[in-house]
Amino acid sequence: MRFSSYAIPLALAGFTLADPTLQQMLGFLQQFNIDISYPANIQVAKSINYTGFTEGQELNTEYLFGVFAGIANGAVAGTPLIGIPLNGTLLDLVIENNIMIVTTLRDFNWTVAIDPTIWQIKFMFNDDGLVTQYDGILYRSSALYADVLPKVAQAAMAELNLPANISQTVALQTRAATDICAGHEAFCTGANQQYNSTADCMDFVMNAIPMGDVWQSGQNTAFCRYLHTTMVQLRPTVHCPHIGPSGGDMCFDHTYESMVQSPFPQPFVALPDNLTLANLGL
Template identity: 30%
Template structure:
């Protein structure tokens, strides 16, 4: 059985995908989906800048539907060699910190939405690197726009543009040009979610419906040794007493955090089922600000301020 290894996106992809239990996946296209032109001004001049740009571009291209499908179907072996080191670590605000290959791959690719798995039929269908700088061999910075649209062939809405997402990121590469550390931020994530779905996290009706969906999906995916609740009713009663949260603050003992990890129960239920359960499994737990956002030394193993500076 396929077990996917680790981000991208977001965080709010979660509630878009909570209807996905086990669906047949279409075959990936033979060639990558064409992307929007991604040079804002001029191409990087140095060989290492071009190398770093290409690595980042290839990573984001794999978030474009259906380019992520081989990774869903084959797991970590579906990730092309040379994109990530064997043990990458990083932070993505407002989602969390990731400390190994499996978790990093899950963030960048397992959270990239499948149109078959959400009622809006949303997917990332293009990207544009709007800003890029790499002044030394091992460090780069980028701003990327992730363009979203409806993917529903035969429907009049097919191709309809949806609100885009932005990701601002710093990257550190190993000597072979693979990413080994990253620090990224997705601004206005909650606004993106509400504009895309026309659902509002402050709406009591939406909150109640989403809790019931989360609980129903949890009971179907988390069974046997991975079971978290004795019944859907017990789950609904317990989660209804918790803070709902916002997609601008996914960390916490809240419903939004559990919606993110619910998506990942499809790929590694033994790891992620505890995160959607009553205790949060060490992931969906309250952590006092600013611990998670400023844990640079613990996460990167370097003094704060040195990880993404040129040597």
């Protein structure tokens, strides 16, 4: 699973080879590990502008911190489909030139379970020690969600008084639809309104789109709209279209070919003595 919900604008500003200091990069890592964890991520999300990134990072702040902060702040009423990051332990660290690769073992709290997760994140820095682009991978995501989602589904059935014989997918989609439509009713008003009524919203999320797997969190799915529901309270004008029927510019179907195209202006290449791939004829 990629760290993004596919279409998150991971690539920030900057194109030239930079020369940050080791202290700047390690300082960023130390602060980032604190800020991504609960409860620090709540305050970071409210800033809508994480200072560790280069300028214009509203969406990156919201996706990295706001999703988890929204869950912690009660943006969804029931047992969450997305966990809240807790403490993290550094497993691997590689730094070369202006690129840092970090692997972390981090507990996530789904309320019904606290499960360990393994993340690898790549950061590229500029001369000032600010991140210009990043990418992340959640290892063994299929096994993780196979472990936790049945527990979430059972909790959803109890919370929503659903029949005991319904499928796990229906239980999860009902949980998602209930929270999406409650978020829409609370925050997507006036010019930001996407559905005529809560009933229309429920019908669309339950019947017009699939629930979606975790890897489809940037597709035309209920899972994608659920993810954005955690952020509508931060900036309704931006995120209400993402939970609406159109999906805005985030929750829409992508071709396989488009998903394997790199979104980055620069490759994550760090070779000794500032060599480039071109220098090596690669």
